[in-house]
Amino acid sequence: xxxxxxxxxxxxxxxxxxxxxxxxxxxxxxxxxxxxxxxxxxxxxxxxxxxxxxxxxxxxxxxxxxxxxxxxxxxxxxxxxxxxxxxxxxxxxxxxxxxxxxxxxxxxxxxxxxxxxxxxxxxxxx
Numbered sequence: 215x216x217x218x219x220x221x222x223x224x225x226x227x228x229x230x231x232x233x234x235x236x237x238x239x240x241x242x243x244x245x246x247x248x249x250x251x252x253x254x255x256x257x258x259x260x261x262x263x264x265x266x267x268x269x270x271x272x273x274x275x276x277x278x279x280x281x282x283x284x285x286x287x288x289x290x291x292x293x294x295x296x297x298x299x300x301x302x303x304x305x306x307x308x309x310x311x312x313x314x315x316x317x318x319x320x321x322x323x324x325x326x327x328x329x330x331x332x333x334x335x336x337x338x339x340x
Contacts, residue, residue, distance in 0.1 A: 264292030
């Protein structure tokens with residue numbers, strides 16, 4: 215689905231879509247730390263369904279950004295947070311992996327707040 219999704223431009227629609235920004239601390243040994251100090255994960259999500267339409271993250275290399283986008287885009291932030299975490303852990307071996315997982319949980323918590331639903335223990339920021 216991710217490759218198909220990239221074949222057309224998604225028209226972002228505030229109201230129908232929400233932009234969720236979450237952050238996580240980085241190790242001082244992480245190259246991203248020297249540029250940004252924190253990892254910033256930006257997700258554009260369908261308000262009603264939780265499907266992630268777009269993803270951006272402040273990493274050093276564009277190829278890393280593209281790879282991370284493929285992990286997130288098309289996934290459901292509300293129901294597939296475990297799959298996102300597992301995919302990060304099994305496929306992304308960069309220095310920011312743990313921070314990315316923490317930012318994902320924080321993004322889910324913000325989304326659940328927006329939806330007015332309960333924030334489960336698994337989605338709380340560590």
